[in-house]
Amino acid sequence: MSKDSDSSNQMDKIVALCKRKGFIFQNSEIYGGQNGFWDYGPLGVELKRNVREAWWQDMVNMHDPLDAPQGAPTAFQMVGVDTSIIMHPQVWKCSGHYDLFVDKMVDCKQCKSRFRADHLRFKLMVNEIGEPLLAWGYMPGSDDYDWPSSGDKKLQKAAGDAATDDISDVTLDQLTEMPGSVHPHCPNPACRGELTDPRDFNLMFKTIVGALGTEDDAAFLRPETAQGIFVNFKNVVDSSRVKVPFGVAQIGKSFRNEITPRNFTFRSREFEQMEIEFFCHPDSSQQWYQYWRDRRFAWYTSLGIGSERLTLRDHDADELSHYSVGTADIEYQFPFMAEGEFGELEGIAHRGDFDLRSHMEGKLMAKDGKLEVQLDEHGQPKWRGSGKDLTYFDDQAKERFTPHVIEPSAGADRATLAFICEAYYEDEQPDDKGNMQSRTVMRFHPRLAPIKVAVLPLIKKAGMPEKAKELFRSLKSAGIAAQYDEQSAIGRRYRRQDEIGTPWCITIDGQTVDEDNTVTLRDRDTLEQVRLPMEEVVNEISNRLRSQ
RNA sequence: GCGGGUGUAGCUCAGUGGUAGAGCACCACGUUGCCAACGUGGCUGUCGAGGGUUCGACUCCCUUCACCCGCUCCA
Numbered sequence A: 001m002s003k004d005s006d007s008s009n010q011m012d013k014i015v016a017l018c019k020r021k022g023f024i025f026q027n028s029e030i031y032g033g034q035n036g037f038w039d040y041g042p043l044g045v046e047l048k049r050n051v052r053e054a055w056w057q058d059m060v061n062m063h064d065p066l067d068a069p070q071g072a073p074t075a076f077q078m079v080g081v082d083t084s085i086i087m088h089p090q091v092w093k094c095s096g097h098y099d100l101f102v103d104k105m106v107d108c109k110q111c112k113s114r115f116r117a118d119h120l121r122f123k124l125m126v127n128e129i130g131e132p133l134l135a136w137g138y139m140p141g142s143d144d145y146d147w148p149s150s151g152d153k154k155l156q157k158a159a160g161d162a163a164t165d166d167i168s169d170v171t172l173d174q175l176t177e178m179p180g181s182v183h184p185h186c187p188n189p190a191c192r193g194e195l196t197d198p199r200d201f202n203l204m205f206k207t208i209v210g211a212l213g214t215e216d217d218a219a220f221l222r223p224e225t226a227q228g229i230f231v232n233f234k235n236v237v238d239s240s241r242v243k244v245p246f247g248v249a250q251i252g253k254s255f256r257n258e259i260t261p262r263n264f265t266f267r268s269r270e271f272e273q274m275e276i277e278f279f280c281h282p283d284s285s286q287q288w289y290q291y292w293r294d295r296r297f298a299w300y301t302s303l304g305i306g307s308e309r310l311t312l313r314d315h316d317a318d319e320l321s322h323y324s325v326g327t328a329d330i331e332y333q334f335p336f337m338a339e340g341e342f343g344e345l346e347g348i349a350h351r352g353d354f355d356l357r358s359h360m361e362g363k364l365m366a367k368d369g370k371l372e373v374q375l376d377e378h379g380q381p382k383w384r385g386s387g388k389d390l391t392y393f394d395d396q397a398k399e400r401f402t403p404h405v406i407e408p409s410a411g412a413d414r415a416t417l418a419f420i421c422e423a424y425y426e427d428e429q430p431d432d433k434g435n436m437q438s439r440t441v442m443r444f445h446p447r448l449a450p451i452k453v454a455v456l457p458l459i460k461k462a463g464m465p466e467k468a469k470e471l472f473r474s475l476k477s478a479g480i481a482a483q484y485d486e487q488s489a490i491g492r493r494y495r496r497q498d499e500i501g502t503p504w505c506i507t508i509d510g511q512t513v514d515e516d517n518t519v520t521l522r523d524r525d526t527l528e529q530v531r532l533p534m535e536e537v538v539n540e541i542s543n544r545l546r547s548q
Numbered sequence B: 001g002c003g004g005g006u007g008u009a010g011c012u013c014a015g016u017g018g019u020a021g022a023g024c025a026c027c028a029c030g031u032u033g034c035c036a037a038c039g040u041g042g043c044u045g046u047c048g049a050g051g052g053u054u055c056g057a058c059u060c061c062c063u064u065c066a067c068c069c070g071c072u073c074c075a
Helices: A005-020 A040-059 A087-093 A097-101 A152-160 A172-177 A226-230 A233-240 A282-302 A354-361 A412-423 A464-477 A488-500 A512-515 A534-547
Strands: A024-026 A037-040 A077-080 A106-108 A113-114 A121-126 A132-138 A167-171 A207-210 A219-220 A244-257 A268-282 A311-313 A326-332 A344-350 A362-366 A370-373 A392-394 A399-401 A404-410 A423-429 A437-444 A453-457 A483-484 A506-507 A518-523 A527-532
Touching: A005 A024, A005 A344, A005 A412, A005 A423, A005 A437, A037 A040, A040 A244, A040 A268, A040 A412, A087 A097, A087 A226, A087 A354, A113 A399, A121 A152, A121 A172, A132 A152, A132 A326, A152 A167, A152 A344, A167 A172, A226 A233, A226 A244, A226 A282, A226 A354, A226 A404, A268 A282, A268 A412, A282 A326, A282 A344, A282 A404, A311 A370, A326 A412, A326 A464, A344 A412, A354 A362, A354 A370, A354 A404, A362 A512, A370 A527, A404 A412, A412 A423, A437 A488, A453 A488, A464 A483, A464 A506, A464 A512, A464 A534, A506 A534, A512 A518, A518 A534
Parallel strands: A077 A244, A453 A483, A453 A506
Antiparallel strands: A024 A037, A106 A113, A121 A132, A121 A167, A207 A219, A244 A268, A268 A404, A311 A326, A326 A344, A344 A404, A362 A370, A392 A399, A423 A437, A506 A518, A518 A527
16 A cells, blocks of 8 residues: 555644644744644644634634534533643542553564563573473463463473573563573463563553652553543532533643654643543433434534545454444544544543443443453452442432443544645646746635734835735724734735745735725635725624634 | 654755855845836855764764654554
8 A cells, every 4th residue: 555645744734734834833943843742833723723723713612502403303502621730649540540661571473462561471491501491371370371280391392491490580671681692481381372572562651750750659650531520420410519410611722642653743742632521311311322423423523624535444353443333533534644544533432321330330341242340360459449429319300320422533633634635735826927937725614714814014115005004903902813914015915924824814905005994805715806895894704714 | 662764054955075056035235116127236055963984074984963754653
């Protein structure tokens, strides 16, 4: 599957434009950069703010809680929270992130089992000069993987004649440091396949809380914003008069040590999420899942993402998390991806009651198709929950239940990148002599465009700058992001605005000053101009922004 | 993590051991006045970083960082 070179050239151009025009810079660039981290420049910050605000407006502020929106099973409420990045370490143990995200892991190449490296020990045989020959793993105290009574004999037989009679007992670290090369083998007595080298799975950023903090005070930067909502479920219910079904929205930074940060901002180690946890009755959760799936897809198309480059993909059964009843990804065909491949913008997951129950009872795991508290070797919960009651009482139906959760989880940076890629466009337009010239234009949806309108005096004299500044100030007073530009020829100024995606340019000319106080309004995409009275400009732009 | 490529002015790039360049952009002045104008003048550089070889390094060698491409990985 070879990558289309046109599309990868296109991505290079987009990255170059982002830098040149101040959308996105590499983080710490003057020091050589920091892999996986990116900064937003003066235009980028406006664009990303607009993405966030469009999401918050559409999901929370403009939501009508009184009647069922189109496609929704019933009416529902939407509220927001803003929770902190560092949370109690137990949160991540119950959420399941800790087990999967923190430790060095080894995989068996043969039986595909995965083990925590620090849980394994090895019985080792060496030759006369102390070089390791064969190492079989085991897990002390484990039901399945402890060292079997027949282990020594079998190991000696497998190691062959070159081995001495001594069997030593080492950790994986000790084994790795020994001279020569020996591959550790699987602790499963029925397998004994070769293990991979230990690989870091420190996918959560670790930090220390407290100035004198020790390893005991380790905490983590959140790998998702969702847990801040779950742990506040009871607070929100008790304080805001919401009734199930309702959603809680949050926008915030999350952190993951991606193994391979790549593709511009697509896979960043610090990124921003826009998440909703929607709490509903178990009986209606499938309908709500469908509703959010469709609604979130429509959100992207309503802001200008072409549906031919956007897909809604349902996860296969083997792709689903152990607790998820259903998950769909909204994916966009980024220019850096191979033909036919898509990158995830948002996942809509039906999480059942996994999260609330985990924070009540302790970390859950699937057993025989049911979620049960995961136990340690002593039969105690492996990771203890809060013990707090996070069930919900419906006082109309007189029913107590644990709500099910639908989670539409979007990446703000990925959405921003998709809007940038989608907006990038090259066309040909005539210059002043009628010759066709190539033009680069960012065709942002007006709601997302960093600058909504540019005010341009046709020439830098004859009273035009004064008029233009007057109009510029009234636009700014109305809260409309505007730019004033009197520098260089008018055609060049139009092209400058095209390149940063400004949807409209207002030009003040001789007619404005000498005759009737009308100005021209030029459209970025069609290049058409209409004339309107200067005093109507603020209203006209406001109306256009509202209606688009 | 492995392999390949790239890194020089704000941007795109040329320069391969001997005084760092071009185009565009930007700024000033003049002329023109609705879609990348023209003229004149001007500004801009830790040559990604560190070390080495050399009388002398953008150039050769080593190390390192970042980005791109292909594998690998991706809760």
